[in-house]
Amino acid sequence: MAFSQMMGNLKNVESNLELARAKYSAEGASRVGGSVAMTGAAINSFTLSSIWESADACFAARGTVLADPEMQAAITASEGRPLGFMIGDLKTELGQCEGTFAVAVGATTTDHSDDAVAAVAGHYERLFVANGVNGVRTVRLNAAGEFTGAYANIFYTDTLDAYFNASAAAWGDTDFLATSAKIGATIVDRTISRMV
Structure with missing residues (x-):
């Protein structure tokens, strides 16, 4: 992508x-x-x-x-x-990846295995797509200047409240927190855009 x-x-x-x-x-x-x-x-x-x-x-x-x-x-x-x-490489694509808004969340991890990507995708499906976010794409950035090696997690939604509510729920979810700690995940950037 x-x-x-x-x-x-x-x-x-x-x-x-x-x-x-x-x-x-x-x-x-x-x-x-x-x-x-x-x-x-x-x-x-x-x-x-x-x-x-x-x-x-x-x-x-x-x-x-x-x-x-x-x-x-x-x-x-x-x-x-x-x-x-x-x-970068499109690693996962969940739900319907279109919407009024896109929230791009840049993140780094210490574990880049397929198992780690799959575990995060499972949480995104359960906590975001099942709760009002249309879809999610995860892209590992291969050539992106200072973001090379990071992940762009792009959440597509028709309402920003749905994204922020799901995000708050995720950071209160013990399984999501355990996976984040296990793979060394750190959010480094978040940008909200309107889709054209």
């Missing part, structure tokens, strides 16, 4: 997303989405997320799409300035 973050004029964000979705889907992306940050240091930045079969396919498509005259015109018209690009 890849994340391309830009700052610029958001006036045409919906039409620009549709253009990017068409271009990247034509190059093989299985999903293309967009969001605008509502919190954090990069507030009002736009993130284009996409899912690929391989890193090679992602970078080949990125080169093709960013060289496309129509895409270049859209970026120029929006005064787009790149902030960063991150790519």
Whole structure:
């Protein structure tokens, strides 16, 4: 899964997303989405997320799409300035991963085993998806600057209260706390975005 973050004029964000979705889907992306940050240091930045079969396919498509005259015109018209690009492995996908909002929770761990990822996914299913959060994706970031090696846990929801209530319940849940301690989990960042 890849994340391309830009700052610029958001006036045409919906039409620009549709253009990017068409271009990247034509190059093989299985999903293309967009969001605008509502919190954090990069507030009002736009993130284009996409899912690929391989890193090679992602970078080949990125080169093709960013060289496309129509895409270049859209970026120029929006005064787009790149902030960063991150790519990682999609480890889990639970529920319906769409919604009005996305809450991206950055976390580090000391245990990166499949068993650790599966244990956390089980807690997310039980505590978040079963309690009003639409879905969750967990991505291990492989090339992401200072976030390389961390996990992006992306919670999709139609109501932020559902996410925050589930999060509070999780941090009061003894099994979740035990797993977090066992794998050495630490939250390092949380950003709320509205989906476009």
